[in-house]
Structures are given as structure tokens and as C-alpha cells.
Amino acid sequence: MPRENIYLGTVVPDIGKPGLDKIAEVEGISRAIYEDYINRRINYNKAIRRLNLLSLIVTRDSDFDGEHPRLRNRALNIIDYYRRKLMKARHKVKHR
Numbered sequence: 001m002p003r004e005n006i007y008l009g010t011v012v013p014d015i016g017k018p019g020l021d022k023i024a025e026v027e028g029i030s031r032a033i034y035e036d037y038i039n040r041r042i043n044y045n046k047a048i049r050r051l052n053l054l055s056l057i058v059t060r061d062s063d064f065d066g067e068h069p070r071l072r073n074r075a076l077n078i079i080d081y082y083r084r085k086l087m088k089a090r091h092k093v094k095h096r
Contacts, residue, residue: 017063020057020058020061020063021061021063021064023071023074023075023078026054026058026075026078026079027078029054030051030054030078030079030081030082031082033047033050033051033054033082033086034047034082034085034086034089037086037089038089044086044090047086048083048086051079051082051083051086054079055076055079055080058072058075058076058079059072059076
């Protein structure tokens with residue numbers, strides 16, 4: 001079964017091979033989700049769901065196994081950092 005590419009959107013450029021395969025892409029996507037929440041484009045629950053999906057994708061993606069033994073853990077730590085940042089910002093952002 002061929003591997004399907006993950007669409008990154010237009011805000012975060014695809015670096016290297018098609019799909020999610022670099023730490024910079026994980027950082028960019030996580031930051032974009034956080035900024036969408038701060039700018040009230042998405043609500044808190046949707047932001048958390050998107051971070052959870054990103055975490056699941058990184059966990060199952062074989063691209064995060066090979067280059068560096070701790071590459072997957074670095075990516076998951078970045079996602080967790082933005083998840084904690086989102087939780088702290090939850091009480092500061094007032095939705096209409």
C-alpha cells in the first residue's frame with residue numbers, strides 16, 4: 001500500500017520530501033494551530049484536536065525513526081510545548 005502524503009497547507013511550507021518529515025514542519029504546524037487559536041480563527045477544542053492529531057501522525061510516521069534516534073521524541077516535545085502553551089492561553093483569550 002503506498003504511503004499517502006499529509007497535506008500541510010499553504011502557511012507551513014513542505015520541506016524536503018512530500019508530507020510531514022521534518023522537525024521544522026512540526027514546529028510550524030504547531031505554531032500555526034496556536035496562532036489560529038490566539039487570533040480566534042478556531043476554538044480551544046478544535047486546536048487541541050488538531051494538536052492531538054498531529055501527535056498521532058508523528059507517532060505513527062516512519063520518517064521520524066531513521067535520521068536521529070530521538071527525532072520522534074523531539075517532535076512530540078514540540079507538540080506538548082504548544083499544547084501546554086495553549087492550555088495557559090485558554091483563560092486569557094475571551095471568545096465572543
